[in-house]
Amino acid sequence: MPPSLRRAVFTIGLVLGLALGLVYTWVINPVRLTNTYPALLRLDYRHDWVRLAVLSYVADGDLERVQSRLDSLEKEDVSESLRALIEEYVAAGRSPETLRELTTLAEALDVNTPAMLVYADATVSPVPTLTPTPLPSPTPTSTFTPSPTATPTKTPTPTPTSTPTPVHTFTPSPTFTPSPTPTPSPTFTPSPTPPLLQRLSLAEKEQLCSRGQSPHIEVVIQDEDGGGLPGVEVWLTWSDGADRAVTGLKPERGPGYADFNVASDVAYTVSVGELGMPLVTGLRLEPCPVEEGEEPFTGSWRLVLAP
Numbered sequence: 001m002p003p004s005l006r007r008a009v010f011t012i013g014l015v016l017g018l019a020l021g022l023v024y025t026w027v028i029n030p031v032r033l034t035n036t037y038p039a040l041l042r043l044d045y046r047h048d049w050v051r052l053a054v055l056s057y058v059a060d061g062d063l064e065r066v067q068s069r070l071d072s073l074e075k076e077d078v079s080e081s082l083r084a085l086i087e088e089y090v091a092a093g094r095s096p097e098t099l100r101e102l103t104t105l106a107e108a109l110d111v112n113t114p115a116m117l118v119y120a121d122a123t124v125s126p127v128p129t130l131t132p133t134p135l136p137s138p139t140p141t142s143t144f145t146p147s148p149t150a151t152p153t154k155t156p157t158p159t160p161t162s163t164p165t166p167v168h169t170f171t172p173s174p175t176f177t178p179s180p181t182p183t184p185s186p187t188f189t190p191s192p193t194p195p196l197l198q199r200l201s202l203a204e205k206e207q208l209c210s211r212g213q214s215p216h217i218e219v220v221i222q223d224e225d226g227g228g229l230p231g232v233e234v235w236l237t238w239s240d241g242a243d244r245a246v247t248g249l250k251p252e253r254g255p256g257y258a259d260f261n262v263a264s265d266v267a268y269t270v271s272v273g274e275l276g277m278p279l280v281t282g283l284r285l286e287p288c289p290v291e292e293g294e295e296p297f298t299g300s301w302r303l304v305l306a307p
Contacts, residue, residue: 039072046073050081052235052242058101059269059278063108065239070109082106083113092198196223196307197232197273202280204304209288214261215298217283219270221247221256222306228256235271236260237278264298272305279305 025031038049050070057066070078086102106112200221208218217236221229230248237243245258253259262268262285270280280303288299 038069039074043077046077047081047084049073050078051085052237054082054085054102054105055271055278056237056239056269057105058098059237059281061101063105066105067109078109079111082109082111086113196229199307200272200279200305201307202303203306204302205280206302206304207286207288208300208302209297210300211297213300215264215285216259216261216300217268217270218257218259218300218302219245219247220254220302220304221258221272222304224307226306228254230255232256232258233273234258236262237269237271238266262300270303270305 038046041049050073053066053069056069057063082102082105086099086106089099089102203222219234221232221234223229228247232247234245234247235242236245243260245260247258248255250257250259264285266284267281268283269278270283271278283301283303285298285300287296290296
């Protein structure tokens, strides 16, 4: 076989081998990671993991648990995510209690940011209330009246050689009192209305009892007019996991509807928005009331969140 033909056959065999290997590893039998740990996640997913772990600490205050969840991550990932979360919550005007919890955790993890300095102490000084200062009454200004020029009086004496010395009498000028400068009154700026998601709270909690239905948690997000709000992220977290849903993906149930499949004997926390603050904590499935002789079963929950 000529050398050129051997090179061509070798090149074609190499290309075919690489192509078949890629098809096998990418299509036929791709790599699937199961039961992995957070350090192997993509960067944005690692940040999400840190934020979820931090918010679970805000909900239950278990420092050892959140430290064990973050041990496998690089310190830079934890610091960056926690610092961004604190600055985001300070800018959004979250409650001082929540910011103190985040500050306590940041200090325990040796994370510092200027936004947390106000909440580093255990107590927060109350915001002073501005009291308008009454304006002083203006003092009338005295009008200067010039005094008349004194005319010298000549007194004759019997001695012709003496010359009388004229005597001049002057009236003192009045003293002027400067009027005080008026103090400007403070200008008050009305506080902006927080976004809708920050004003959500639990408006309704209903147990659903339908025998044969798998246990689940339904979440309905409503606006100010009571209409469903689509496209809202809803997070369901528990001690060792988390799940995410978006409202409006089941239009037959309403634009603000989302649900989760859940298990018994687990305490769940419901949060709204991009890893927002928990709105419902310690949510557990409970048995439905049954009549005597009926087999007991576990019910589900329907939560309505509205401003």
